[in-house]
Amino acid sequence: MAEPVEFYEPRTIAEAVAVLASVPDACCLAGGQTLVAGMNMGPLFRPPALVSLQRIDELKGITQRPDGTVVVGAMVTHRTVAQSELFGGGLEVVREAAGCIAHPAIRTMGTIGGSICHADPAADYPAVLIATDATVVVTGPSGIREIPAAEFFVDFMTTSIEPDELVTAITFPPAPADAVSVYEKFTRASGDFATVSVALALSLRHGRCESVRIALGSCGPTPVRAAAAEQRLVQTSLDESDVQDAGRILCDAAAPMDDVRGTADYKLMLIPRLLGRTIQRAQERAVAWRVE
Amino acid sequence: MTINARTTLTSFVVNGDPQEVSVTGAQTLLNVLREDLHLTGTKCGCNQGICGACTVLCDGMPIRACLALAMVVDGRDILTVEGGKTDPVLSVVQQAFVETGAVQCGFCTSGMIMSATALLMRKPSPDRQEIREELSGNLCRCTGYAKILDAVALAASRLPIQESAT
Ligand SMILES: Cc1cc2nc3c(=O)[nH]c(=O)nc-3n(C[C@H](O)[C@H](O)[C@H](O)COP(=O)(O)OP(=O)(O)OC[C@H]3O[C@@H](n4cnc5c(N)ncnc54)[C@H](O)[C@@H]3O)c2cc1C
Ligand code: FES
Ligand code: FES
Numbered sequence: 233m234a235e236p237v238e239f240y241e242p243r244t245i246a247e248a249v250a251v252l253a254s255v256p257d258a259c260c261l262a263g264g265q266t267l268v269a270g271m272n273m274g275p276l277f278r279p280p281a282l283v284s285l286q287r288i289d290e291l292k293g294i295t296q297r298p299d300g301t302v303v304v305g306a307m308v309t310h311r312t313v314a315q316s317e318l319f320g321g322g323l324e325v326v327r328e329a330a331g332c333i334a335h336p337a338i339r340t341m342g343t344i345g346g347s348i349c350h351a352d353p354a355a356d357y358p359a360v361l362i363a364t365d366a367t368v369v370v371t372g373p374s375g376i377r378e379i380p381a382a383e384f385f386v387d388f389m390t391t392s393i394e395p396d397e398l399v400t401a402i403t404f405p406p407a408p409a410d411a412v413s414v415y416e417k418f419t420r421a422s423g424d425f426a427t428v429s430v431a432l433a434l435s436l437r438h439g440r441c442e443s444v445r446i447a448l449g450s451c452g453p454t455p456v457r458a459a460a461a462e463q464r465l466v467q468t469s470l471d472e473s474d475v476q477d478a479g480r481i482l483c484d485a486a487a488p489m490d491d492v493r494g495t496a497d498y499k500l501m502l503i504p505r506l507l508g509r510t511i512q513r514a515q516e517r518a519v520a521w522r523v524e
Numbered sequence: 525m526t527i528n529a530r531t532t533l534t535s536f537v538v539n540g541d542p543q544e545v546s547v548t549g550a551q552t553l554l555n556v557l558r559e560d561l562h563l564t565g566t567k568c569g570c571n572q573g574i575c576g577a578c579t580v581l582c583d584g585m586p587i588r589a590c591l592a593l594a595m596v597v598d599g600r601d602i603l604t605v606e607g608g609k610t611d612p613v614l615s616v617v618q619q620a621f622v623e624t625g626a627v628q629c630g631f632c633t634s635g636m637i638m639s640a641t642a643l644l645m646r647k648p649s650p651d652r653q654e655i656r657e658e659l660s661g662n663l664c665r666c667t668g669y670a671k672i673l674d675a676v677a678l679a680a681s682r683l684p685i686q687e688s689a690t
Contacts (some may be wrong), residue, residue, distance in 0.1 A: 237548065239532065239549035241595075261593070263588050264591050264592065264593060264596065264672070265591050268552065268590075268592070269572045269573050269590075269591055271550055271569075272571045272590065272591075274570065282549055282595060284593075284595070286596050295680030334661065335661020336639070336642070336658055336660070337576065337586040337587050337639070337661055337663055338573060338661065340582070340585045340586055340587050341587055341591065361550075422657075422660045423661055425661050524638065
């Protein structure tokens with residue numbers, strides 16, 4: 233028989249915040265796809281109290297504002313994001329990443345809020361939030377905070393939210409009309425965490441790069457972005473030498489670790505190759521988009 | 525807001541039958557199915573979400589029973605491998621696994637069958653690649669997967685063709 237755990241099921245964000253603020257060591261339960269796996273390892277890994285976000289309807293929708301900003305509730309599942317029509321062009325990278333998280337059954341339950349709060353450097357969403365310049369919306373006892381993704385992920389499995397705060401939504405700003413985006417994930421086997429991943433959002437005009445944002449996953453404690461690599465690509469036609477230079481700059485900025493998915497050296501070898509593949513796919517998408 | 529005590533009465537439907545079970549906050553659906561309801565067809569391979577042996581359907585969608593807390597599935601409709609009598613698609617998949625010889629030790633089989641059922645419920649005539657993708661989270665240490673894919677394709681060929689949404 234499992235150890236007893238207090239279980240709260242608030243119906244609103246305000247109620248959830250009230251429980252988090254008043255019950256010591258209470259912990260949010262989203263899809264449980266990371267948390268319950270941990271709890272199954274034994275009583276030591278069981279929080280004394282769980283605040284299930286499952287019945288808070290306010291956290292479950294995806295909406296688009298008139299300016300094109302897409303707002304995704306924290307409890308929106310990977311499965312729902314992977315099927316949403318609202319992620320096209322510069323935001324297609326969001327849908328693409330969601331569709332390659334784990335396996336179908338885990339995508340049914342796992343949520344975007346749970347994934348980013350866990351902040352596993354090998355997870356897929358963190359790099360995507362950086363590449364799309366997303367903002368994380370957080371509610372706590374003192375109100376609402378909007379945290380740019382770059383300030384949200386602070387270290388290995390560490391975010392900038394407080395224990396009595398909860399993530400309520402992620403907002404993705406509208407991309408330029410001609411933007412394309414790509415998620416490229418290198419894994420040992422389908423459904424595994426990334427050995428290295430690249431999230432890229434690109435805007436091309438007549439084959440020239442107008443703007444670009446690149447973020448690497450699994451290449452350090454938080455997603456890696458290198459402004460110099462992006463500057464190297466802007467106003468070029470993304471020739472082989474441009475991409476090679478940018479790849480080198482990204483490798484200098486990356487600090488991957490040896491782990492079961494590969495050695496640090498191996499990951500550094502992957503970065504420029506995956507970048508090349510990502511840019512090529514983005515160019516193909518831009519062409520296909522113009523033809524349509 | 526419902527503030528649950530340490531032990532709570534949770535009710536859900538399993539294979540068409542309403543069930544009421546007293547559960548704790550850390551108890552998983554897998555544990556309830558096997559230990560409380562004695563439905564041992566759903567297997568525990570890893571208890572970590574990795575192997576897929578515990579896959580069941582929750583409101584028609586595949587989930588890992590080992591990663592779903594029982595309190596979270598309160599009010600939901602669960603289908604397990606024992607539900608062949610109540611679900612026609614599941615029954616067709618089971619028959620196809622038997623006829624194809626897609627079972628060796630059998631430990632992965634119920635999870636495979638439930639993942640395949642989830643796919644065929646929303647897409648009765650998938651291509652081979654779609655079958656592979658849907659079963660990608662179910663590990664089998666015995667068969668080499670070929671007969672399992674054959675079994676799902678056979679089941680699909682026996683289902684009436686009508687595409688539902690997604
Ligand atoms: C076998 C397996 C393979 C996987 N493969 C991948 C993969 O390839 N790529 C990938 O990215 N992920 C992968 N995952 C992780 C998966 O995406 C999880 O769904 C995700 O990491 C956690 O989301 P969740 O909704 O299940 O959160 P939970 O497990 O419920 O919660 C995770 C943590 O976040 C906290 N939390 C949750 N929601 C909030 C909130 N709104 N506000 C504040 N805190 C919150 C919880 O307290 C907990 O600490 C895998 C998981 C498994 C089991
Ligand atoms: S027992 Fe649930 S996935 Fe292995
Ligand atoms: S038949 Fe033995 S694990 Fe699949």
